[in-house]
Amino acid sequence: MRIPVRKIYRSFPDLDAFSDAECERFILQATSQRPWMLGWAVLVGAGLAALWLFVLIPLIVLAADAIGPKLTSDAALAISGITLTTLAVLGTLLPAMWVRDTLLIRTIRDRIALARCPFCGQSLLGLPLLANSERETVRCPECGRVVILEEIGLRHAELIPRAAAPDPSAAGG
Secondary structure (H helix, E strand, O other), rough: OOOOOOOOHHHHHOOOOOOOOHHHHHHHHHHHOOHHHHHHHHHHHHHHHHHHHHHHHHHHHHHHHHHOOOOOOHHHHHHHHHHHHHHHHHHHHHHHHHHHHHHHHHHHHHHHHHHHHOOOOOOOOOOOOOOOOOEEEEEEEOOOOEEEEEHHHHHHHOOOOOOOOOOOOOOOO
């Protein structure tokens, strides 16, 4: 599982050539295609919170009361309360974050796989649109074939477009 402050897109070599802002825009576009993704993490978190609140904590309290010494001091009660609360929060948040991260990684992987040349498998990310084309098309840098983005289910904005480089064949000389 990743630490939440890390940049998850840096674990994909296809995105190494792009800035953080470009990668974040790419992930935002990819996740907007799957709005249900966040719902699963919330559902898992809510389910686990209910499990802790209504099942696990009462069972732990009953078991501790039955087998352990009676807690009489305020400090011991506070420590046991803090411990149970910490366990409940971690037992809820960590699995919910794991579900969110797993779905996010799968979404990014699927989007990167979709942005490959259907003829040779080369990544089309970052390619400029071909000039003088009625439809959004790019030229694969590996096999040189023209790929119509609509046919592979993409728009040019989803390829992390960069500023168009001058066409070397258009220069005289």
